Amino acid sequence: MSSELRVNDIYNLAGKRLSASGVGNVVSSDFTQFCEPYLVYTQNSGNGTRFNALSLSVTPKKSSNILVMQWVITGEVSWNEVLLIHRNDDLVTDGGQQGFNNEVGNNRWSGLLGGWYDNNNDSTPASWKLTYHCVANTTNRLYFTPAVRSSQGNEDWWRFNRAWASNGQGNYERTCSIGYLFEIGT
Amino acid sequence: MSFLYADNIRDTSGNITIPPYGSVINTSTMRYDGRPGYYARGWIAPSNQNTLFALRLTANNVQHPNNILVASWQLSIETDNNTTFKVLKNGSWQDNRLGTSNASAPSDEWYWKGLVCAYHDGDNSSTPSNYRLLYICRAGSTGSVNLDIVAQAADDGGRTVYINRTYGSGGQDAHEICVCTGVVFEIAHENGVGLTD
Numbered sequence: 516m517s518s519e520l521r522v523n524d525i526y527n528l529a530g531k532r533l534s535a536s537g538v539g540n541v542v543s544s545d546f547t548q549f550c551e552p553y554l555v556y557t558q559n560s561g562n563g564t565r566f567n568a569l570s571l572s573v574t575p576k577k578s579s580n581i582l583v584m585q586w587v588i589t590g591e592v593s594w595n596e597v598l599l600i601h602r603n604d605d606l607v608t609d610g611g612q613q614g615f616n617n618e619v620g621n622n623r624w625s626g627l628l629g630g631w632y633d634n635n636n637d638s639t640p641a642s643w644k645l646t647y648h649c650v651a652n653t654t655n656r657l658y659f660t661p662a663v664r665s666s667q668g669n670e671d672w673w674r675f676n677r678a679w680a681s682n683g684q685g686n687y688e689r690t691c692s693i694g695y696l697f698e699i700g701t
Numbered sequence: 702m703s704f705l706y707a708d709n710i711r712d713t714s715g716n717i718t719i720p721p722y723g724s725v726i727n728t729s730t731m732r733y734d735g736r737p738g739y740y741a742r743g744w745i746a747p748s749n750q751n752t753l754f755a756l757r758l759t760a761n762n763v764q765h766p767n768n769i770l771v772a773s774w775q776l777s778i779e780t781d782n783n784t785t786f787k788v789l790k791n792g793s794w795q796d797n798r799l800g801t802s803n804a805s806a807p808s809d810e811w812y813w814k815g816l817v818c819a820y821h822d823g824d825n826s827s828t829p830s831n832y833r834l835l836y837i838c839r840a841g842s843t844g845s846v847n848l849d850i851v852a853q854a855a856d857d858g859g860r861t862v863y864i865n866r867t868y869g870s871g872g873q874d875a876h877e878i879c880v881c882t883g884v885v886f887e888i889a890h891e892n893g894v895g896l897t898d
């Protein structure tokens with residue numbers, strides 16, 4: 516015979532919360548996966564071009580909660596590029612949580628990650644591992660999107676989930692980009 | 702609003718059921734935007750190597766030594782290809798087995814063993830590389846657990862490891878400046894306890 520007990524919260528005798536909705540717990544999450552080939556034109560000025568298919572969204576349960584995001588992004592690119600983070604379609608500029616390097620500020624060679632200086636841009640895409648975290652600072656809906664920007668004098672292209680020279684054939688691999696967001700209770 | 706006060710809630714087998722085993726019960730993060738260079742030496746014990754303290758990831762308020770820590774760094778680094786990256790837990794070199802010290806490893810293997818190694822990329826002067834360093838261990842203690850990264854030359858020489866910048870510049874066209882971030886999750890283990898604050 517099964518039994519069920521439902522309450523809002525559970526505490527031990529010392530007053531510590533035991534339930535899985537408390538401090539340090541994952542209280543909500545979002546996931547994205549995109550496997551189609553996709554081209555993004557990267558300008559060398561402005562705040563970057565968003566790769567909207569990799570957006571992650573959350574409606575925070577508490578404004579002080581921590582948001583942790585991780586992506587594996589695959590593709591092929593000239594090495595002179597940076598990867599940025601946008602929040603609700605704007606580059607994140609909040610102090611300490613910028614979507615670029617806050618020591619050098621927002622210029623075209625400042626980002627969270629650089630391109631990939633591999634030995635061949637024609638075939639075999641690379642992969643980038645991006646981690647971004649911030650305080651929610653609101654209980655309104657937020658969405659976070661990786662964006663790309665040329666870090667040199669020329670504008671360029673970033674080819675996601677594919678090699679530079681082909682959409683997919685022998686020696687020209689097709690891949691996926693994947694991300695998740697955890698909201699951490701505080 | 703209702704509350705239930707008890708020391709533990711157990712299933713009919715006597716196992717503690719809250720929080721569920723496998724749950725994330727603590728999360729700590731780090732971010733570093735600085736642009737230093739570290740000198741990575743070659744044939745030397747990792748515990749005597751230069752530690753990249755700026756990239757320290759501290760698991761705070763660890764609840765039980767048997768719980769699992771899942772640590773992950775996004776590293777933006779430029780260095781020569783013959784470089785390995787290791788993890789020190791509370792100052793002690795760990796290998797990739799859960800919570801196991803690698804102190805018994807032959808000393809002549811110190812310099813070329815690591816969790817990840819630098820890429821053999823096409824150019825060290827511009828565009829730093831991007832690494833994911835993933836390290837999983839038992840917490841081993843409660844309170845704070847410090848996880849540090851050591852970069853080590855994988856040959857007899859030494860070399861500079863640049864954080865968040867390239868060899869060639871501290872920031873200019875085609876010489877990107879990036880960020881290192883990290884996150885560590887404490888996972889409640891069936892042999893541990895997962896109280897949350």
